[in-house]
Amino acid sequence: MFIGVDLGGTNIAAGLTDESGVILRRACVKTLSERGPEAVAKDIADICLNLCEQSGTDISAVRWVGIGSPGAVDSAAGRVLNAYNLGFADVPLADMVRAHLPDTKIHLENDANAAALGETAAGGAKGYASSVCVTLGTGIGGGIIIDGKIYTGFNGGAGEIGHHVIVADGVPCKCGRKGCWEQYASATGLIRLTKKTMDSAPESLMWRLSREHGKVGGRTAFDAMRAGDAAGRAVVDEYLNYVAIGITNIIDILQPEAVCIGGGIAGEGQPFLDALSPLVYGGVFKAGDKATALRLATLGNDAGIIGAGFLGLD
Amino acid sequence: MFIGVDLGGTNIAAGLTDESGVILRRACVKTLSERGPEAVAKDIADICLNLCEQSGTDISAVRWVGIGSPGAVDSAAGRVLNAYNLGFADVPLADMVRAHLPDTKIHLENDANAAALGETAAGGAKGYASSVCVTLGTGIGGGIIIDGKIYTGFNGGAGEIGHHVIVADGVPCKCGRKGCWEQYASATGLIRLTKKTMDSAPESLMWRLSREHGKVGGRTAFDAMRAGDAAGRAVVDEYLNYVAIGITNIIDILQPEAVCIGGGIAGEGQPFLDALSPLVYGGVFKAGDKATALRLATLGNDAGIIGAGFLGLD
Numbered sequence: 001m002f003i004g005v006d007l008g009g010t011n012i013a014a015g016l017t018d019e020s021g022v023i024l025r026r027a028c029v030k031t032l033s034e035r036g037p038e039a040v041a042k043d044i045a046d047i048c049l050n051l052c053e054q055s056g057t058d059i060s061a062v063r064w065v066g067i068g069s070p071g072a073v074d075s076a077a078g079r080v081l082n083a084y085n086l087g088f089a090d091v092p093l094a095d096m097v098r099a100h101l102p103d104t105k106i107h108l109e110n111d112a113n114a115a116a117l118g119e120t121a122a123g124g125a126k127g128y129a130s131s132v133c134v135t136l137g138t139g140i141g142g143g144i145i146i147d148g149k150i151y152t153g154f155n156g157g158a159g160e161i162g163h164h165v166i167v168a169d170g171v172p173c174k175c176g177r178k179g180c181w182e183q184y185a186s187a188t189g190l191i192r193l194t195k196k197t198m199d200s201a202p203e204s205l206m207w208r209l210s211r212e213h214g215k216v217g218g219r220t221a222f223d224a225m226r227a228g229d230a231a232g233r234a235v236v237d238e239y240l241n242y243v244a245i246g247i248t249n250i251i252d253i254l255q256p257e258a259v260c261i262g263g264g265i266a267g268e269g270q271p272f273l274d275a276l277s278p279l280v281y282g283g284v285f286k287a288g289d290k291a292t293a294l295r296l297a298t299l300g301n302d303a304g305i306i307g308a309g310f311l312g313l314d
Numbered sequence: 315m316f317i318g319v320d321l322g323g324t325n326i327a328a329g330l331t332d333e334s335g336v337i338l339r340r341a342c343v344k345t346l347s348e349r350g351p352e353a354v355a356k357d358i359a360d361i362c363l364n365l366c367e368q369s370g371t372d373i374s375a376v377r378w379v380g381i382g383s384p385g386a387v388d389s390a391a392g393r394v395l396n397a398y399n400l401g402f403a404d405v406p407l408a409d410m411v412r413a414h415l416p417d418t419k420i421h422l423e424n425d426a427n428a429a430a431l432g433e434t435a436a437g438g439a440k441g442y443a444s445s446v447c448v449t450l451g452t453g454i455g456g457g458i459i460i461d462g463k464i465y466t467g468f469n470g471g472a473g474e475i476g477h478h479v480i481v482a483d484g485v486p487c488k489c490g491r492k493g494c495w496e497q498y499a500s501a502t503g504l505i506r507l508t509k510k511t512m513d514s515a516p517e518s519l520m521w522r523l524s525r526e527h528g529k530v531g532g533r534t535a536f537d538a539m540r541a542g543d544a545a546g547r548a549v550v551d552e553y554l555n556y557v558a559i560g561i562t563n564i565i566d567i568l569q570p571e572a573v574c575i576g577g578g579i580a581g582e583g584q585p586f587l588d589a590l591s592p593l594v595y596g597g598v599f600k601a602g603d604k605a606t607a608l609r610l611a612t613l614g615n616d617a618g619i620i621g622a623g624f625l626g627l628d
Contacts, residue, residue, distance in 0.1 A: 072601040081602035130468055144567075146460070153569025154444055157601020164563035168481045168498070168556065177562070177597050184482070242482065248491070249478035253458075253567060255467025283491045287386040287471020288395035 001057065003048050004118075004309030005067040006111060007031065009085035012043060015305040016051045016062070021122030023302060025055045033086040040086070041093060045100030064105035066311030068114030068304050069093065074156050078108045081156065107311035111304055113150045113159060116143020118307025119260045123299040128258035132250050133297065134161065136243065137263035140182040144254065148313075162186070166245050181249075184242035187218035187264050194221045194235050201231035218264055236275075244279035251292045252285045262297025269296065315371065317362050318432075318623030319381040320425060321345065323399035326357055329619040330365045330376070335436030337616060339369045347400040354400070355407060359414030378419035380625030382428030382618050383407065388470050389625075392422045395470065421625035425618055427464045427473060430457020432621025433574045437613040442572035446564050447611065448475065450557065451577035454496040458568065462627075476500070480559050495563075498556035501532035501578050508535045508549050515545035536582055550589075558593035565606045566599045576611025583610065 001024070005014040012031050015023040027047050033040055044067065052059045071083025078094025080086070094106040109117075116125075116133035125131035129148055135141035140162030144151040152158050162182035163175045170179025171192075183189050194216050198206050205224040210216040221239070224232025247259055266272065277294055284291065299306055315338070319328040326345050329337040341361050347354055358381065366373045385397025392408025394400070408420040423431075430439075430447035439445035443462055449455035454476030458465040466472050476496035477489045484493025485506075497503050508530050512520050519538040524530040535553070538546025561573055580586065591608055598605065613620055 074602060082600070142567075146465075151460075153601070154571040154606075155569050155601045155604035157599065158567065158569040160566040160599040160601075163566045163599045164478075165480055165559050166482050168484075168559055170482075175599055245479050245482055249563075250567070252474040252477045253456075253472065253564070255469050255472040257468040285471065285474040285477045285489055286396070287467070287469045287474075288388060290469035292468075 001062050002309035002312065003051060003062050003065045004114075004305040004307065005044055005047070005065060006114070006304030006308060007040070007044070007067055007069045007086075008111070009033065009070065012040070012047060013305055014044075014047045014051060015302070015309065016055055016057065017306060017309040021118065021306045021310065023305060025051055026305070027051055031086070033088070037088055037091040037093060038096060041096030042100060044097050048101060048104070059101065059104060062104060064107055064312035065097065065101065066107045066109070066114065066308035067093065067097065068109055068111035068308040070111050072157050073108055073110045075107070075109045075152060078106065080108070105312060109150060109308070109311050110152070110156065110159075112141035113143040113152065114307035114311060115141070115303035116145055116159070116307065117150055117310050118299055118303040118305075119262065119297050120145045120148070121310045121313070122306055123260070123303060124262070124295040124297040125258045125260040128256075128293065130256040131258040131260050132161070132254060132256045133260045133262065134247065134250075135263040135297070136186055136261065136265040138186060138188055140186045141263070144256070161246065161250060164246070164249065166242065166249065181242070181246040185239070185246055189242065190218050190221065190235075190239050190265065191216050193239055197221075197231055197235045204231035205229035206232055222268055240275055240279060244276055244283065247276070247294075248280050248283040251280070255287060256292055258293040258295050260295045260297050262300070262303065266296050315376050316623035316626065317365060317376050317379045318428075318619040318621065319358055319361070319379060320428070320618030320622060321354070321358070321381055321383045321400075322425070323347065323384065326354070326361060327619055328358075328361045328365060329616070329623065330369055330371065331620060331623040335432065335620045335623065337619060339365055340619070341365050345400070347402070351402055351405040351407060352410060355410035356414060358411050362415060362418075373415065373418060376418060378421055378626035379411065379415065380421045380423070380428065380622035381407065381411065382423055382425035382622040384425050386471050387422055387424045389421070389423045389466060392420065394422070419626060423464060423622070423625050424466070424470065424473075426455035427457040427466065428621035428625060429455070429617035430459055430473070430621065431464055431624050432613055432617040433576065433611050434459045434462070435624045435627070436620055437574070437617060438576070438609040438611040439572045439574040442570075442607065444570040445572040445574050446475070446568060446570045447574040447576065448561065448564075449577040449611070450500055450575065450579040452500060452502055454500050455577070458570070475560065475564060478560070478563065480556070480563065495556070495560040499553070499560055503556065504532050504535065504549075504553050504579065505530055507553055511535075511545055511549045518545035519543035520546055520549075532578055554589055554593060558590055558597065561590070561608075562594050562597040565594070569601060570606055572607040572609050574609045574611050576614070576617065580610050
């Protein structure tokens with residue numbers, strides 16, 4: 001058995017998993033990172049011990065605890081280098097947790113990388129030795145798996161695919177660059193595009209749908225398109241073009257065996273993938289007969305827990 | 315000793331090298347690929363035997379022959395999958411050469427990947443375990459080295475960094491996409507940008523320089539800038555911005571230990587790198603304290619021969 005911990009800005013979510021990635025028992029506490037890293041590390045250790053106690057398992061039966069943390073991580077050293085939304089800078093988090101669990105191995109990794117490992121080991125990219133996992137959420141997260149292992153780059157920071165620029169001098173991004181993929185292909189980007197199109201389409205169904213839901217959301221244009229709204233379809237088409245540009249870029253650079261797409265937008269499911277596929281395959285630089293597979297993520301919010309549990313497999 | 319063969323659309327260039335990558339003797343014949351792959355393979359074998367004979371070396375002292383070929387290559391199978399400028403499709407080139415050199419190991423790889431290995435093993439990226447080598451020439455070539463080995467992706471096609479889109483729906487590229495990095499940051503892109511700027515700057519020194527050289531070239535704007543021409547500086551500034559966007563994208567995705575820049579434009583040397591560096595470092599997504607080094611390629615046109623010679627080290 002493994003324990004996977006998904007350390008987030010709001011919650012610490014953890015699961016006791018079997019070795020195929022099935023979550024046997026789960027637990028969640030508030031992160032409250034303003035208490036500082038020592039308190040968070042103590043809570044992580046406590047949640048691990050509680051998971052064991054509740055499931056009648058001795059901690060010695062847990063082969064390791066894997067922790068996915070936001071921000072830049074030095075996994076070899078077990079340090080969180082910087083995680084802005086936790087306020088952590090150069091924190092030896094693995095050692096801090098180990099102080100409370102002295103006989104347990106602790107592995108630490110970036111949370112998006114851990115989630116990518118989860119999808120590759122037990123989710124949408126299962127069976128593929130190399131994959132890039134893309135999360136289209138509020139932002140765009142990414143994780144690169146090569147030969148079944150997380151690829152971190154030499155400094156732990158690889159896989160920031162959301163911040164590669166696809167529109168030179170485009171929309172400013174909080175990372176400091178202009179025109180990052182995240183600004184166009186995240187849910188945030190989709191909502192911006194939806195609002196812009198609505199402004200020039202006063203008759204669009206999107207106005208009624210967004211009033212009914214109290215806001216313009218990531219589903220507004222998709223729902224309108226399904227109801228036959230031309231402006232909704234135009235938004236979705238433009239949005240899919242941006243999604244495809246980034247995915248095709250990743251394939252041209254890395255040619256992974258699979259690209260696995262998750263996050264809220266991927267909840268649109270197979271029709272989303274079916275509409276995206278020709279845009280990607282029409283653009284990729286051909287390399288012989290073998291083409292990267294496009295897959296939907298299947299683990300949802302559990303990818304972080306499950307992937308963290310697999311961290312010791314490396 | 316190794317023999318490295320750089321198979322090009324025009325020439326087959328080869329070198330007998332020592333194990334540090336020094337070319338001891340070199341030879342070159344016309345490719346004449348229209349004769350078909352068997353004739354080209356025979357010429358590759360003959361050039362290897364001639365190199366040995368001219369240097370008083372028995373072919374048995376050559377540990378292997380490495381061949382860098384344009385196009386998509388399946389290096390494990392020793393096949394050129396497709397190389398448009400040779401007219402080769404699914405050619406078992408390694409076997410064809412081996413038929414003439416039965417006791418010699420033959421390694422085959424994409425030419426840009428071989429050149430990247432050369433720069434990493436013995437050139438500008440020497441000493442770095444991971445690197446991305448970027449060639450800013452007529453187009454943009456690329457090669458990715460991870461842990462000292464060429465990263466090819468699952469199908470041999472990785473590293474097509476020139477065809478990642480940085481301007482969504484931008485300038486059409488021969489690969490079929492619009493707005494590829496190659497259209498903006500290659501010498502061809504620089505020349506397009508130079509001509510466009512000249513059209514709106516009739517007083518620019520670039521007009522006189524290009525008349526003197528008989529054409530607008532990749533150096534026109536750089537030479538004008540050095541002579542104090544404002545329009546020339548504007549071209550160079552805009553061009554450097556495009557170069558930096560692509561390099562920063564690569565770093566955000568891969569965080570290699572070094573990016574090594576070669577090709578004709580890199581002939582501008584250290585001032586080019588000094589102007590480029592702040593644009594790149596100002597944009598990269600920070601990952602702790604360790605930043606990717608930017609280096610100039612040092613092997614020039616020999617990178618392909620030298621890198622091909624190192625192919626057997628993998």
